[in-house]
Amino acid sequence: MKPSEMLEGKILEGGYEVRKRLSKNPDHTGGNFSVCYVVHKAGKDYFLKATDVTFHPGGGDQATRIRDTMTVYTYERDLLEIARMHAMTRVVRVLAAGDVPVKVGDPKTGEFEIAVFYLIFEQADVTLRDKMMAAIPVEAIDKLKALHHTAVGLRQLHSQGIAHQDMKPSNVVGFMPATGNGHYKVADLGRATHRDRSALHDGLTCPGDPRYAPPEAIYGAPAEGFDRRRFGADAYLLGSLVAQIFTGVSITRAIEAKLPEAHRTGKWNDPYDQLLPRLREAFDAVLLDLRPDWPYQKEDPKIREELELAVRQLCCPDPMHRGHPRAFGTLDPLDLNRYVSLFAALIHRAEIAERTRAMELERIATAENSTRAA
């Protein structure tokens, strides 16, 4: 048993009581080499993520393992601290961070203490992944709200030089209060990186989940420069999320399905520029496939047009041409502000479309009633 798996029942600094260990992968705020628990304080549940030196993924000597574990933990903690300091309202908040000694070994042969490092977050009610996997369909307007909140979260991170790099449905968490509107936040900075501080995983061509990652990352040809490489990946992941939330399929998978066998990941080992024109072709075909799945086609076709255009710009397989074309010449070519505004505008349009739909239904119902009465 790892030390991190032995926290149940402990009272942590600040009065947090560690209760239930989350048995399955509790990826609400990241499952990168960690164990997760529910902690309790003052009648409220919180979420705890714990790690220790035994979670080192690679080999190396003990000193390296300790150093790397510490680096990973402190890096994420510091990024979360930046998020907290800058009041990033759409990034999940860290409430406490610290370490707790855990005794391991046999009492007869001798025990020793190992420090377990933890982070305590606000407890989310649901992840976007859970919502998408659930049998109950989500309203299109709620999907647009989730996208808006996610875009805001990413923009807030970007504004402080942080790239998330692992944006996927399981890393968007929802807070659904009993009263008032629910909201979503970006979670899991375990694969994030900061412009001015290199992370341990910076050397990886694909730091995020390869099932959702941008093609240049999964084909081992990341773009040059922090913005194009890291913020570009975030832009792609946001665009892919837009498609996935309405269709259930990630752009990465959809593109791959359009490619001939020899061009797929795992088969391709040539330079990326040899593949790029084919990817563009495949991506264009995917966007055509997506067309019937956009919401409010009947009530407001502009919503479909705008969403398709956003995905085309955000998920362009060429990282050097990703993002809004009007931002190309600016200092921040991958500025997400335009998309934040776009999603906000689309929510308004969707509200109008919903009203139009309701009125149409009412009209039909009235007509039916009058026919029946006659």
Place this chain on the structure above:
Amino acid sequence: MISIHRTRRIVPRWRPLRSRDALREEEPLKLGVQTPLAPHQQLELNETLARWKDEKTLGIALEIINSASFLPGSTELEEASGIVLLHRDASRAACAIVTSAKANELVSASTHIRSVPEIEFARARLRRDPRNAFAALNLAHAYCANGYQTKADRLILQALAAAGTNRTVLRGAARYYLHTGEHERAHRLLANAPGLLKDPWLLSGELALAEVIGRTSVNVKVAKELAESQSIEAVHRSELNAALADLQIHRGDYKRARKNYLTALGSPTENVVAQAQFLIERGEVTSLPVEEAMRRLNEAPEARAMDALMNGSWKIAQEQARRWLEYEPFSVRPANVGFTAADIGSQNMEEAAFFAHRGVRANPGNAIQHNNYAFALAQLGQVSDAEKAFEVCAAAIAKNSGDESDLHVFKATAGLIAWRNHDLEGGRRGYREAADYFEKNNIKLRLAICLARWAAEEHRSGNKAEAPKLLERARTTAKSNVRGLIHVLLDHTDVLVKKPSGVPTSSAAIAKSVIAFPSQ
């Protein structure tokens, strides 16, 4: 008038996207290995699979489909695909992934009389994404196939600007410049390609194009090393081996050339098979396993069309020429092969007119194609259409511009049209003028064809005495130990001339002459 190619080099192929996969030039030179998921990602996937056992919902099915690359051949993936197909709430995009279906792309509903679907299709794609180099290349291809060369030119530049280092774009552009006669430019494009020395596809094209412009590539040494490189799959080195072999043939080193061709045919492309077959026909290389190589390929329209043509299988030749034309509609070669098989072989003038029309459409500046079309239309009795199609040739005759031998081919066709217009003297004058020129300049093949056609027309107009004489003269001119296509034409004319007037030509007699045609 037939014009089968007399030279051939292993120059790059240029095909539209859908038929390009058979070329295999876009496949990676080196194969990679799938990187597994990170432990926490694998955990997430395992959790999804565990949930799948309990609840087979659409949401979980989609999650599994998103992870398909990491679940090759799994039963869960199959089940999930089934759920997606059956579920009424499943998105069309998800169904498209599961069925590998293509979206029903709506192109602008152009009502223009000359609207071409391929052009509309490619234009729509390019409008959506102007940096789509393959769409630009495809549109250029479609324009070329329809004779709009100036428009194609701009698109080739657009494709090069968008993906100027891509092998397919470079080879396609080089083939385009070769088609437009800018041979130096075609060669320069490949010679300056950044990946030239590491890419056997680019290098083979560069070697062949250097030969076209009468030079020897400076990269022969590198090419030899790359052709032997075991780290690259054999199929990718096939054209390079063939290009090197062609160089060796030109230097007279037939032994090495044969060895290189044997290597190339071990895992060939259809271009290599066509080239090997061409060299065998020319007698430059012998005993190459071309037929075996051809059998191994799904698609080899050029080689199969030429093979069928040389073996007298006219129908197959026409079918394969049609397929070849689908891939390379801008080229006159498939049109010429199809036209020859239809005109000389099966005497099917409607088919001949189809091929000739495609030749004219793609190459409106090529007077010989206009001549072929006018000839086929005149043979079909559509004289006014033939006259219209012949306008370009008539203008060339009037201006006395162009190749003199070609001008006399046009004069013979002018004779045919006049004949079909009941102007017998005008018809005879045209044929006589052409025959005299070909005889004077010792152009035997064209003379024999001209005399055979003339004989057929004399017979049609009831001049039973003159027709056999002309035919005999044609036979004497075409006398050779090797049986060629001209002899098939002469046999057909012979059957026509010898049969009593009013009796239709026996198809059995034609078939017999086809069967009697020996393989060369």
